[in-house]
Amino acid sequence: MKAKTESYASQHRERHLEELKELLRIPSISTLSEHKKDVHRCAEWLSGALTHAGLENVEIMPTAGLPIVYGDWLHAPGKPTILVYGHYDVQPADPLDEWHSEPFEPVIRDGKIYARGATDDKAQLWIHVKAAETFLKAVGSLPLNIKFILEGEEEITSPSLAPFVEKHAEKLKADAIVISDSPMLERGKPALLYGLRGVAGVEIEMLAARNDLHSGLYGGGVPNAVHALAGLLDSFHDEDGRVAVEGFYDRVIQLTEQERGELARVSQDEGKIREDLGLSELFGEKGYTFTERTTARPTLEVTGISGGFAGEGIKPIVPARASAKIACRLVADQRPEEIFELIERHVAVHTPSGLKASVKRVLQGNPFLTPADHPVMVAAAAALEEAYGEKTALTRGGGSIPIVDVFERLLQAPVVMMGFGLPDENLHAPNEHFDLDNFDKGLQAVCVFWEKLDNQ
Structure with a gap:
């Protein structure tokens, strides 16, 4: 034949x-x-x-x-x-x-x-x-x-x-x-x-006072939405680059030694990657190669942040609102719906007293x-x-x-x-x-x- x-x-x-x-x-x-x-x-x-x-x-x-x-x-x-x-x-x-x-x-x-x-x-x-x-x-x-x-x-x-x-x-x-x-x-x-990899994307909004306040009159006495959001975003990772959202890795199918060997065959030169990107160091989850991190491990990335005054010069205010966009890359057997719930729970736990935070689900794929x-x-x-x-x-x-x-x-x-x-x-x-x-x-x-x- x-x-x-x-x-x-x-x-x-x-x-x-x-x-x-x-x-x-x-x-x-x-x-x-x-x-x-x-x-x-x-x-x-x-x-x-x-x-x-x-x-x-x-x-x-x-x-x-x-x-x-x-x-x-x-x-x-x-x-x-x-x-x-x-x-x-x-x-x-x-x-x-x-x-x-x-x-x-x-x-x-x-x-x-x-x-x-x-x-x-x-x-x-x-x-x-x-x-x-x-x-x-x-x-x-x-x-x-x-x-x-x-x-x-x-x-x-x-x-x-x-x-x-x-x-x-x-x-x-x-x-x-x-x-x-x-x-x-x-x-x-x-x-x-x-x-x-799949994807789960959210938008987070942090709310403090009804409106921006004069920092001379209110600074040091009221919550700052930008400060609060920055602290929340920092809480999403630990010092080893792992996502610190409780339960985030529970459904992840771990790489076998055979899979890691196959990925090693096609791994990129990390030194060349640093040079090409103009970086002194790469970043990511400890214990994994660049190729494994970018193809076979889940991630949580802050893709955008806004709040307060961003124009020329300095406007002395205490921002009342701040927002951020987050995109998670998911691996089998993670599901976007569960990741959304875990992020929402994490945000609720890590939102400081006196502020309100909301999470909007905007993007998902298995x-x-x-x-x-x-x-x-x-x-x-x-x-x-x-x-x-x-x-x-x-x-x-x-x-x-x-x-x-x-x-x-x-x-x-x-x-x-x-x-x-x-x-x-x-x-x-x-x-x-x-x-x-x-x-x-x-x-x-x-x-x-x-x-x-x-x-x-």
Whole structure:
């Protein structure tokens, strides 16, 4: 089977790339209303591409916003079902004068294809479409069942995705979700992203008197909202950099020695980080590396503070109000709702007598973790290693990707972040591109991955 798929992919490579160029020519910019027709046109083009690949039940499904393209092939009874997600919308191309070629007229230079949307995410989703075509045309069937969901709103935070997935949960039901919209470590070094941090954000307001007071008349005799808030913010961490909110770490899944070893393989040079950032020292939770702190440990950061008079000169007052914004990055199995409650309790305990403090919940998202030893992850890692001839790195991301939480929460299936982009491919920037070596090896890796899932 492998010989057939590799032969077909090689024979049809030029056609596959010409079709990719057609896809990249469509300016499917979801952020600009004048390109709404182009986004719809792109959905129609992909609908035709899925049909040509041999997928069935292909349809353009409406949402409250821009459409989602669906297609499937479900003729492998007893075999796993995977749901492949991708997005066909792109960012605006500005600033246009910094492009070396037209952003929506793709060109190939030095083994790379240049165009807006090349790495984010059209070439990456195209790998999966062509993998399905390769099996269906060369072998006559797929080694498993497959469903595609391609959306047009990812670049505007996917507002219609969660309601769509919730409404069509039975239709989208799968044993695993596969997403190719992330980078490898570097050229020739594949990686699987198996964890992402969640987020919980709050705004705290500290209230003292009804209004600001003259410091000559009242200073030293009334509470100062800025002083009180500063003390409260200081109470959020201990001297070792740990979050001092009671219960904050109770649900945290501790890193295993194997995980720490994997993260050590991809750890950044802390000396170079200090130099690049102009810092004399890094900061963080004692006992963890910079990479562990920024990807696999929870945090609480003060992101903004205001109060009193901040204009030129000094205004002699006792401030009546002060406020701060806080963002927590969460790891499995922490939940934003519980963190909100813990912060609210901490604020109540540490608010000085005579003042009032309120906490407003403003931002939340769950962390994501697919255990690295999950069978689907083992198969994906082995497939990447076979295609690239290099051991697959298992990494975590420090940020959040809302769509991952949507799929994991609503479909209750493991998510495999199997990216084929490179960190320096200028996504969202001029001269965005995609390395065609990763198109070839990515196609091979996906085909091998599907076969390995078939054999589990």
